[in-house]
Amino acid sequence: MWRASVITIFPDMFPGPLGASLAGKARAAGIWDLAAVDLRDHATDRHRSVDDTPAGGGPGMVLRADVLARAIDTVAPATDDRPRLLTSPRGKPLTQARVAALAKGPGVVVVCGRFEGVDERVIQARNLEEVSIGDYVLSGGELAAMVLIDACVRLLPGVMGKEASGAEESFSDGLLEYPHYTRPQLFEGRDIPAVLVSGDHGRVAAWRRAEAERLTRERRPDLWAAHAAARDGPSARPAHVPGDAPKKATDG
Numbered sequence: 254m255w256r257a258s259v260i261t262i263f264p265d266m267f268p269g270p271l272g273a274s275l276a277g278k279a280r281a282a283g284i285w286d287l288a289a290v291d292l293r294d295h296a297t298d299r300h301r302s303v304d305d306t307p308a309g310g311g312p313g314m315v316l317r318a319d320v321l322a323r324a325i326d327t328v329a330p331a332t333d334d335r336p337r338l339l340t341s342p343r344g345k346p347l348t349q350a351r352v353a354a355l356a357k358g359p360g361v362v363v364v365c366g367r368f369e370g371v372d373e374r375v376i377q378a379r380n381l382e383e384v385s386i387g388d389y390v391l392s393g394g395e396l397a398a399m400v401l402i403d404a405c406v407r408l409l410p411g412v413m414g415k416e417a418s419g420a421e422e423s424f425s426d427g428l429l430e431y432p433h434y435t436r437p438q439l440f441e442g443r444d445i446p447a448v449l450v451s452g453d454h455g456r457v458a459a460w461r462r463a464e465a466e467r468l469t470r471e472r473r474p475d476l477w478a479a480h481a482a483a484r485d486g487p488s489a490r491p492a493h494v495p496g497d498a499p500k501k502a503t504d505g
C-alpha cells in the first residue's frame with residue numbers, strides 16, 4: 254500500500270479534499286493510506302511550542318529543528334525508505350515526472366512548513382527534499398502537501414477509471430493536452446471541430462497531436478523548447494546556448 258504521512262500543526266485539515274472523489278474512494282479501497290501527524294505532539298514543553306523567533310532578528314517565527322526532527326524520526330525511522338519532502342516556495346518545482354516517480358515508490362513523508370519556514374539545520378540533518386508547487390507564497394504547506402499527494406494518488410494502479418486516462422494528459426509526453434468537446438454538437442453558434450465527429454481515428458489522432466503541439470508552443474515556450482530538443486536529439490542543439498558550459502575542442 255502507498256503510504257503518505259504528513260507532519261503539520263493543522264492535522265484537522267486532513268484528509269480534506271483527499272477524502273473525496275478518486276482519492277477518497279481509493280483510500281477507502283485500501284490502495285493508499287494517509288496519516289496526519291500533529292507536530293505539537295512532539296514538543297516537550299507544557300505549551301507544546303513548535304516555533305521560535307528567527308536568529309538574527311526579523312519578523313515571524315521559525316519551526317524548531319529539534320521538534321521537527323523528533324516528529325520525522327517518529328514518523329519515518331531510518332528503516333522507512335519513503336522520500337522525505339518539505340513543502341517550500343524555494344524548492345524544486347514539482348513536475349509530472351517527479352510525481353510519477355513518487356507514485357511508483359512506497360509513498361511520501363511530507364513536512365508542512367508554517368510561519369517563515371523551518372530551521373535550515375533540520376533540512377540538512379534529515380535530508381529533506383524541498384518541493385515547490387509554484388512561484389507564489391501560501392500561508393502554509395498543507396495545501397501544497399494535498400496537491401502533491403493528490404497528483405501521486407491518481408497515478409496509483411487501480412485509481413483512475415480508464416488505464417489510458419493518465420497516458421495522454423498534459424505533461425505526460427512533454428506537451429499540454431489537446432482541447433476536449435462533448436454534446437451538444439452546436440453550442441452558442443460554436444460547432445465541434447468536424448474531424449472529431451468524422452469517425453476517422455487516424456485523423457482524430459493527428460488533429461489532437463497538432464493541437465497539443467500548437468497549445469504548448471503558444472502557452473509554454475519552456476515546455477516546447479524541451480520537447481523539441483528531446484524530439485530532435487542533441488545534434489539539433491545550437492552550437493552554444495548562453496549559460497552552457499564552454500564547448501570542449503573535441504566536441505562534435
Ligand SMILES: C[S@@+](CC[C@H](N)C(=O)[O-])C[C@H]1O[C@@H](n2cnc3c(N)ncnc32)[C@H](O)[C@@H]1O
Nearest residue numbers: 340341342366369370385386390391393394397
Ligand atoms: C508563509 S510560507 C513561508 C515563506 C518563506 N518565508 C519564503 O519567503 O520563502 C509558509 C510555508 O508555506 C509553505 N509554502 C508556501 N508557498 C509554497 C509553495 N509555493 N510551494 C510549497 N509550499 C509552500 C511552505 O511550507 C512554507 O514554509
